[in-house]
Each structure stands twice: as structure tokens, then as C-alpha cells.
Amino acid sequence: MSGLVADSAALARKDLLLELRARETLPAMLLFVVTALVVFHFALPADVSDRAAGGLLWVAIVFTALLGLTRAFVAEREQGLLDALVLTPCDRAAIWIGKALAVLAFLVAAELVALPAYALFFTALDPAAIAGVVLADLGICAVGTLVAAMAVAGRARELLLPLLFLPLAIPIVVGGVGATVGDEPARSLAFLALYDVIFAILCFASFEYVVTE
Amino acid sequence: MIRARGLTKRFGTKRVVTPLDLDVGAGDFLVVTGPNGSGKTTLLRLFSGLVAPTGGELELSVDRSALGFLAHEPLVYRELSAVENLELFGRLYRVPERRERVGMLLERYGLWDARHERARSFSRGMLQRLGLCRTLLHDPRLLLLDEPFNALDADGVELLERELASPASERTLVVATHDPQRLDAFATSRLALA
Numbered sequence: 001m002s003g004l005v006a007d008s009a010a011l012a013r014k015d016l017l018l019e020l021r022a023r024e025t026l027p028a029m030l031l032f033v034v035t036a037l038v039v040f041h042f043a044l045p046a047d048v049s050d051r052a053a054g055g056l057l058w059v060a061i062v063f064t065a066l067l068g069l070t071r072a073f074v075a076e077r078e079q080g081l082l083d084a085l086v087l088t089p090c091d092r093a094a095i096w097i098g099k100a101l102a103v104l105a106f107l108v109a110a111e112l113v114a115l116p117a118y119a120l121f122f123t124a125l126d127p128a129a130i131a132g133v134v135l136a137d138l139g140i141c142a143v144g145t146l147v148a149a150m151a152v153a154g155r156a157r158e159l160l161l162p163l164l165f166l167p168l169a170i171p172i173v174v175g176g177v178g179a180t181v182g183d184e185p186a187r188s189l190a191f192l193a194l195y196d197v198i199f200a201i202l203c204f205a206s207f208e209y210v211v212t213e
Numbered sequence: 214m215i216r217a218r219g220l221t222k223r224f225g226t227k228r229v230v231t232p233l234d235l236d237v238g239a240g241d242f243l244v245v246t247g248p249n250g251s252g253k254t255t256l257l258r259l260f261s262g263l264v265a266p267t268g269g270e271l272e273l274s275v276d277r278s279a280l281g282f283l284a285h286e287p288l289v290y291r292e293l294s295a296v297e298n299l300e301l302f303g304r305l306y307r308v309p310e311r312r313e314r315v316g317m318l319l320e321r322y323g324l325w326d327a328r329h330e331r332a333r334s335f336s337r338g339m340l341q342r343l344g345l346c347r348t349l350l351h352d353p354r355l356l357l358l359d360e361p362f363n364a365l366d367a368d369g370v371e372l373l374e375r376e377l378a379s380p381a382s383e384r385t386l387v388v389a390t391h392d393p394q395r396l397d398a399f400a401t402s403r404l405a406l407a
């Protein structure tokens with residue numbers, strides 16, 4: 001277990017270092033999410049309902065995450081490095097955990113800018129909505145990293161990733177919107193937590209089969 | 214070490230490895246030759262476990278921790294330095310006394326002075342040397358090398374030949390090459406793919 005944690009941490013650190021040097025993923029995510037919120041702000045009437053604004057926030061979050069996931073395995077794909085990682089004796093789930101942690105870090109960084117921008121343009125988020133964002137991030141990164149690894153192996157990977165990811169993200173959006181503007185945010189938060197637990201277990205158990213033939 | 218019986222590999226309708234019977238014992242040095250597209254790389258990938266056979270049997274008596282694979286690409290992160298790459302893989306391979314081992318390999322393969330430079334700035338030959346360091350890092354018992362002399366200069370070739378000839382290592386080697394004469398001195402068996 002300590003080996004899994006150490007390997008996951010080493011792989012996540014590697015991805016953060018790669019991003020720090022290449023600066024390819026996070027700037028794109030930041031630019032996208034801020035642009036999306038600015039466009040929504042100017043395109044919608046001033047008296048837009050909180051419910052509509054909340055929905056748009058979740059559209060922005062999901063597509064920002066998708067942008068990050070599209071680039072999650074770029075280094076591994078372009079240089080065949082997934083083979084090198086798969087050949088090491090580390091638990092293959094460590095590859096998934098490390099990558100998911102790195103994607104989570106990028107998504108949280110983007111949201112640290114996006115949520116204040118949302119508060120500025122629309123309305124401040126309450127604690128339940130922020131908890132919803134946190135839980136949704138976990139689910140997005142868990143599921144998204146698995147399907148990003150699946151898409152890497154395919155030929156039409158740019159098409160395959162959204163095709164696989166977006167249907168799986170629908171429950172996250174439903175739970176997230178419920179936590180943001182719903183009447184029973186606690187129920188939505190419980191739903192998101194359940195989603196995270198179920199999909200984290202599924203992804204942990206199945207990642208090995210995704211990266212090996 | 215490796216036992217194959219009726220081993221085949223297809224990609225779609227194309228048969229890349231035809232039924233193959235093969236035994237590679239511990240300490241053997243197998244040289245695999247053949248024209249482009251004859252299945253040399255696929256055979257090495259089968260032995261490494263990166264691809265699964267379509268048919269037949271394949272048994273390996275080593276696990277991943279004792280297997281070293283040098284592919285066409287050096288399989289190193291271009292945005293990491295030589296040291297960072299080897300530290301990462303050394304950690305994943307649980308290499309004991311990792312720092313010393315990394316330093317020794319970088320020194321031996323002439324990359325010590327460039328150890329803190331990003332691999333992106335390396336020439337193709339330096340990348341090949343770094344790929345060899347990554348492959349040898351955990352002192353594997355089974356070494357699979359795909360065109361290992363690619364891009365190496367005369368010094369690099371000499372270093373690799375010295376590594377292959379090392380009597381201290383009880384390694385089993387499978388080397389795919391277009392230049393088998395270079396390996397005549399080491400080979401204990403040959404496999405020519407058509």
C-alpha cells in the first residue's frame with residue numbers, strides 16, 4: 001500500500017513538473033473557463049436566474065476538465081511512454097492515481113480563478129455549491145483519467161474522449177447543479193459522493209485492463 | 214527463460230508473427246534478424262508482455278521487475294532531465310541505492326555532464342544512451358533490445374558492446390537488429406524472420 005502511494009505521488013509530481021516546464025495544459029484551461037464565463041456574462045440578460053447561471057457554471061467546469069483530460073496523456077502518447085510505465089513493476093493503478101491527481105490539481109487551479117470570476121459576474125457560491133464542485137472534481141478526474149487512457153489507445157482519440165467522457169459526466173452535472181441551485185443540496189452532495197466512490201473503485205480495478213492488451 | 218510454442222500475432226487480418234516455436238534459456242543471447250515488417254519489434258513486444266499473443270503459448274520465467282526493454286524510442290520524458298528521468302524510473306523499479314546507480318550509469322554512458330539538461334535538448338544519440346540507461350537501471354535479468362545500436366556514435370557502440378560482453382552479467386538477451394555481424398561475437402542463437 002505504501003508503495004502504491006509513493007508511486008502515485010512520484011507520478012503525479014512528474015506530471016506537475018512537466019506542466020510547470022511545458023505550460024501547455026493549465027493556461028489553456030484558464031483561458032477557456034474565464035472566456036466561457038465572460039461570454040455567458042455578456043450574452044445573458046442582467047436578471048438571469050441563479051438556476052440558469054448555475055447550469056452554465058457546470059457547463060464551463062465540465063468542458064474545462066475535458067480540455068485538461070485531452071492533454072493528460074500527451075507526453076505518454078507522443079513518446080510511447082505508457083509502455084515504459086506499464087513495464088515497471090509498480091501497481092498499474094498508480095499510473096491512474098498519479099495522472100488523476102495531476103488532472104485534479106490543474107482543474108482545482110482553474111477553478112480557483114473561475115469561481116471568483118463566477119461570483120463576480122453572477123452570484124457567490126454557498127458552501128454546499130463549493131462542496132459540490134470539490135466532489136464533482138474528484139469524480140471528473142477519476143472517470144476522465146480512465147477514459148483518457150482508453151482514448152489514447154484509439155485512433156480517433158480527440159473524438160473518442162468526449163464521446164466516452166461526456167455521457168459519464170452527466171450524473172456529475174446533475175449532482176453539481178443540484179448542489180448549486182437545488183432545493184436539497186445535501187441529497188445532491190450524497191449522490192456525488194456515492195458516484196465518486198463507485199467510479200473510483202471501478203476505475204482503480206479496471207485501469208490495468210485499459211493499459212494492457 | 215522464454216518458451217514459445219506456435220506463437221502467433223495478428224493485427225486485424227495481417228499475420229505479423231507466424232507460428233513460432235522457440236526456447237531461450239537463462240544466459241542465452243538470441244539475435245533476431247529479418248527485413249522491415251518481418252515482426253522483430255512485435256516479437257520483442259510479445260516477450261515484454263506489452264502485446265498479447267493471438268495464438269499459441271508463451272511462457273516467461275521472469276516478472277516485470279527483472280525485464281528491461283529498449284524500444285525504437287528511448288521512452289524517456291523529454292521535458293525532464295536525464296537525472297529526473299532515471300530517478301523516476303529508478304523509484305518505480307525499486308532500485309536500491311538509486312542515486313549511486315543513476316550516477317554510475319550516467320557516468321558510464323557519457324551523460325554525466327548533461328545530467329541536468331532536459332532530454333528535449335539531447336541529440337538522437339544521447340537519447341539512445343539515456344534510453345539504454347533507463348533499460349539497464351534495475352539490472353534486468355532479461356534484456357530485450359530493439360535496434361540498440363541505432364543513432365549511437367563509435368563511442369556509444371563501444372560502450373554498448375562492452376555492456377553486452379560483460380561476463381559479470383548472467384543476463385539473457387534478445388536483440389533485434391539489421392546488423393547481426395556486430396553481434397556475432399556474443400550471439401548464442403539466431404532467429405531469422407521472413
